[in-house]
Amino acid sequence: MKVIECTGLTKTYLRKPVLNNLTFSIEENTITGLIGRNGAGKTTLLKILAGFIQETSGKVRVFDDGPFNSLFVSANSIFVDDQMIFPPALQLQEILEVAGSFYPNWDMKLAKGLAKYFDFDPKNYHNRLSKGKTSTFNSIIGLAARCPLTILDEPTTGMDEAVRKDFYRALLKDYLAHPRTIMISSHHLNEIEDLLEDVLLIKDGKKHLHLPISELKEWAIGIKGPTEKVLELTNGEELIYENRIGAGTMYAVVKNNFATLEIEKAGLERTPVRASDLCVYLTNDSRGGIDDVFNQC
Amino acid sequence: MHYNREEAEVILNADGSKPIYVQISEWIETEIMNGHLESDQKVYSQYQLAEMYTINPATAAKGLNLLVDENILYKKRGLGMFVSQMAKEMIVNKRKSQTLKRLVQELVLEAHRLQISEAELMEMIKAEQSEVGNE
Numbered sequence: 001m002k003v004i005e006c007t008g009l010t011k012t013y014l015r016k017p018v019l020n021n022l023t024f025s026i027e028e029n030t031i032t033g034l035i036g037r038n039g040a041g042k043t044t045l046l047k048i049l050a051g052f053i054q055e056t057s058g059k060v061r062v063f064d065d066g067p068f069n070s071l072f073v074s075a076n077s078i079f080v081d082d083q084m085i086f087p088p089a090l091q092l093q094e095i096l097e098v099a100g101s102f103y104p105n106w107d108m109k110l111a112k113g114l115a116k117y118f119d120f121d122p123k124n125y126h127n128r129l130s131k132g133k134t135s136t137f138n139s140i141i142g143l144a145a146r147c148p149l150t151i152l153d154e155p156t157t158g159m160d161e162a163v164r165k166d167f168y169r170a171l172l173k174d175y176l177a178h179p180r181t182i183m184i185s186s187h188h189l190n191e192i193e194d195l196l197e198d199v200l201l202i203k204d205g206k207k208h209l210h211l212p213i214s215e216l217k218e219w220a221i222g223i224k225g226p227t228e229k230v231l232e233l234t235n236g237e238e239l240i241y242e243n244r245i246g247a248g249t250m251y252a253v254v255k256n257n258f259a260t261l262e263i264e265k266a267g268l269e270r271t272p273v274r275a276s277d278l279c280v281y282l283t284n285d286s287r288g289g290i291d292d293v294f295n296q297c
Numbered sequence: 298m299h300y301n302r303e304e305a306e307v308i309l310n311a312d313g314s315k316p317i318y319v320q321i322s323e324w325i326e327t328e329i330m331n332g333h334l335e336s337d338q339k340v341y342s343q344y345q346l347a348e349m350y351t352i353n354p355a356t357a358a359k360g361l362n363l364l365v366d367e368n369i370l371y372k373k374r375g376l377g378m379f380v381s382q383m384a385k386e387m388i389v390n391k392r393k394s395q396t397l398k399r400l401v402q403e404l405v406l407e408a409h410r411l412q413i414s415e416a417e418l419m420e421m422i423k424a425e426q427s428e429v430g431n432e
Contacts, residue, residue: 027327030355031353168351169351172347172351172352172353173348173350176311176344176347176348176354194317194350194351194352194353194356195353196353197353197355197356212355213353213356214316214317214356217316264406272315286393
């Protein structure tokens with residue numbers, strides 16, 4: 001069953017398209033990573049799916065319903081980011097209790113257990129929390145709500161490394177025990193890639209790639225060796241990324257269309273490309289990255 | 298069935314370049330080779346593996362299915378996956394024909410780059426072998 005279906009989804013702000021003709025669908029009970037550069041449209045997309053803002057054109061279906069102004073979508077989804085607003089008069093323990101009355105699947109034991117583990121004072125107030133603590137608390141709400149559609153927009157902003165690791169493990173453990181559809185956006189693909197089943201990569205508001213993470217890892221390869229030999233072998237192929245090292249050595253990333261033997265016979269080195277690096281290369285506007293700026297000076 | 302989480306993480310992160318599902322299938326092969334998993338014994342489910350390694354269960358399933366495709370594991374409907382009778386032999390054969398062959402290829406290539414003669418290379422292999430034999 002498909003939980004999310006978008007067809008030609010477009011959102012414009014002041015006539016400038018933020019999301020441009022997006023078409024994709026998300027299967028039930030999968031964890032999908034939404035990856036894109038700053039300003040690619042990740043948050044806009046997630047907020048449309050949660051029903052917070054309305055699409056300009058195209059079709060959006062969440063649980064087979066238009067999410068904007070849908071009570072059904074609201075009751076079955078949660079959107080977590082570091083801007084969640086809670087009543088300032090309530091203590092953290094009271095927020096947990098009130099949240100419990102909103103979400104039918106709420107697990108108070110989990111919420112309290114996590115709050116204790118992450119060292120929250122139940123009598124503290126939400127607006128007094130630090131940046132990292134705010135993200136942690138909001139993520140606890142997101143996990144304990146156990147919504148059939150859980151949307152996490154940069155959930156680990158400000159969290160320190162240990163907390164991030166703990167949070168990802170808590171997310172996975174709770175997902176194993178209570179499968180649900182999770183969309184998680186992050187700048188740190190290398191941190192979350194193990195958790196993911198699928199990756200949705202967007203660039204300039206358009207869908208760039210949508211495929212299982214295991215295929216993404218084998219989607220491209222790096223070829224290293226003498227520049228002229230690399231160019232000869234990759235002749236006609238699109239170079240996703242290139243880097244010239246020293247005088248005569250070149251590293252190029254291309255689609256995985258080459259046999260290993262073919263590369264080795266040419267005296268070149270074949271290296272796997274990390275999924276997170278590949279995503280950076282794919283979303284760069286220039287093939288040489290930041291070095292291009294300096295090379296033109 | 299017990300495991301050490303720290304150890305599990307090290308196993309997975311040691312070589313981030315290899316797809317995780319391949320690493321999972323190789324880990325199960327190693328468990329079979331060193332006798333932790335015996336013939337007709339039930340192997341870890343995709344959910345157990347997911348929890349052990351903090352990975353998506355679909356990734357774990359892909360690793361298991363890789364071994365089912367190679368007949369190293371077999372499925373019992375509704376019960377899970379089990380180690381085949383011939384699993385050890387199959388793994389040995391596979392590693393001989395793929396991994397070892399590949400290592401030899403690399404070895405010969407590197408020797409060629411360093412302009413080491415065949416006799417010299419054979420000497421080095423023999424010396425190494427006698428050292429392993431003496432242990």
